[in-house]
Amino acid sequence: MNQNFPFDHFLKATFDQNNSNIFNNKETVETTKQVAATDTNEEFFSTEELNLINDEIHNTLKSLINVQKYNAFFNNALSLTNITLDSLEFSVPSNLIKSMVEKNSEQIGEAVRNALGKEYNIVINVSEQAGPTGFTSNIDRRAQDYTTNKPKSARDVSFTLDLNQSKNDLLTKVESVYIDHMNPEQPGMIIDPVKTFDNFVVGPSNNLANAAAIAIAKNPGKDGKYPSLYIYSNSGLGKTHLLHAVANGIKENYPHFVICLITARDFMKEMIDAMKDKKLHEFQKKYSEKVDVLMIDDIHELKNKESTQNEFFHVFNELYNKGKQLIFTSDKAPHQIDGIEERIKTRLQWGLVVDIQKPDLETRIAILKRKAYELDLYVTDDIITLVACHIKNSIRELEGSLVKLSAFSEMMKVDIDAEMVKEILMIKDIDTDKKITLEQIGKITAQHFKIHLADLKSKSRTKDIAHARFIAMYLSRKILNATQEEIGIFYGGRDHSSVVHAEKTIVKRLETDMSLSKDVIAIETKL
Incomplete structure (x- = not known):
């Protein structure tokens, strides 16, 4: 290290405050001014010393930044290259990583203060060298094949890709958007004004x-x-x-x-x-x-x-x-x-x-439509249904799927279609031969309540059988959109008014009866 280096600018924060005062006398100030007036390109630190400081900064960053985000954009990507009197210079392998790193400038500043004991200007430079070894997107490579082989739409013709951003960079950014959604950083529990009753989708499950x-x-x-x-x-x-x-x-x-x-x-x-x-x-x-x-x-x-x-x-x-x-x-x-x-x-x-139970299909579709509205994203009803049918266990994951699709469409400049959805969300082809029928709804409902399908079709009006029959009729209307006449004929030749009464009764009870909600969701899940 150069002997004229102004030590008072680089004291560790852990030094005792009284000891640091010895650097504040007039002689030290004059020395600092003389050093500042010398060649600014002079290297105050050796490569070994820079590496030690870099490690110290990264140790702090690990505790300040989400683990997934740190591994994606900081680890083996952000490197300290130079220290001047008032600045720290870092290098990153691409413009994409630079933009993501700069979003965490506060955390970097705190890590620098922890390592060197004072404020510095942070400068992020893009290195001309290739990115760090092993830095690849977490998105399935089949998505890359899709974007390579997919025919261009009309709007793609005028699109010019930033040469500094590789396809891996763009895919990594898509993954970052998804990670941020699935792992929101919550320093404490500050009340979120965005989360209100107005945008909470209500269904039988909640x-x-x-x-x-x-x-x-x-x-x-x-x-x-x-x-x-x-x-x-x-x-x-x-x-x-x-x-x-x-x-x-x-x-x-x-x-x-x-x-x-x-x-x-x-x-x-x-x-x-x-x-x-x-x-x-x-x-x-x-x-x-x-x-x-x-x-x-x-x-x-x-x-x-x-x-x-x-x-x-x-x-x-x-x-x-x-x-x-x-x-x-x-x-x-x-x-x-x-x-x-x-x-x-x-x-x-x-x-x-x-x-709160897992949302039924109808609720999942409503959740996806609201999220698409919030994202200002156009998605067809067929795609909404495709996603809703395959993501059943988590609303956060359900919404996250649209976040990922939106980011992918925006980064890659491709339209959202069924093929893209299957590739990005790794959805297997739906068995098109599998169709839900009145017979299936009746059988699954009868099995759930441990009664015979023949009892549901009979003239019996006992409480248990009538309750199961009402649910089967309600689900037949909801899932199949069958007519009251068709449902009435299937369940023992009943009049259409009986089906209307059953449907209204179940809809009203679902507003307050949690046990009924669980039964309906359980039957629907089996279907």
Whole structure:
């Protein structure tokens, strides 16, 4: 290292503040000015030293940036090449990676401050060399074959591709957009104004949870119907969306209320920090005296955390006794969570406990149409149905499929058609010979309720048989769009008015009857 290097500009942040003062005298300042006036191209650091600083910066970046994003755009791609008096210069292999890296300038700045102890201007240069070894797109190579062999549409004729962006670059960017959607970065749980009841698609699988959430937003706490609400479901089915929707609704109707929306992990971390700093009393006071609405996402994360459970127990009791609003989400019902004390399981069940099921086909189609509208993306009904038929388990994955298709279409300048959808989403061809019939709906419904199909077609009006018959008629209208006359003839020659009555009865009950919703979804899934 050059002996005239101005050390005061590159002190580690971990140095003691008092020790750093020895560099602030007049002699050091004059030396700094002299160095600044010399040739700016002089290399202050050797290659080995630059590599050490680069490693230090990357160690910090790993903790600040989403893992998938770091591996895609930073690891083996962002390299420190030079340090001047006020700037750090990095190189990246392409313009695409440069644009993605620059979106995380705050995180890079923080990593630099951690490594060198002060602010620097960050300069990102595109290297003329090829990209780092092994840096390839995560998208299936069949998608690349598709874009190579697909005939060009009219709008492609005038398109000029940026020569600095290879096809791998574009495909990587598509994957990045998808990753951001599937793994949204949430520093804490700031209430998202975008997640409201208006853009929450309601269907048989979530109507009860949605109705309860709306009721709470209108009248929270002891004066409302549900001072305690517990929502559980598999990941990606809308629990967190409902939490934010409730928070936004309460903010609008009761702007003076103090709302605390937090994950179970952040709650635990906050308590541990309070214990370390000997401020546990302040932690307890915050939750028991200042909060009007407490929402904890993924409450099951408290399992096997005895100290945190103990604090949560007292917070719950305080707020519940004061008539405050409590809302919790989890991936399991309270009694199914292992590692949670029985006294806490009991309290979590004091209020309304409701689950969200996988959305049925009709709801999945509605979700995709709304997402396409939000993305300003034109997709035909056939493609919407194709996607909805093959992605059944997660709303986040369902919406993510459209995000990926939209990004792919935009980057590659190709129209969205069935062939492209099958390639990008790796969907197998549908068996076109498989057709749902009145007979199939009747058989699956009869099997679900463990009765004979002949009973559904009989004149019997016993409660169990009539209930199953009503559901079969409803599904025949919903799935096949069969006429009332056709359905009536199939089920024992009944009049079309009987079918109309069955359909209306089921539609009305689905608004509030969660057990019925589960039966309908289970039968539909088998079909």
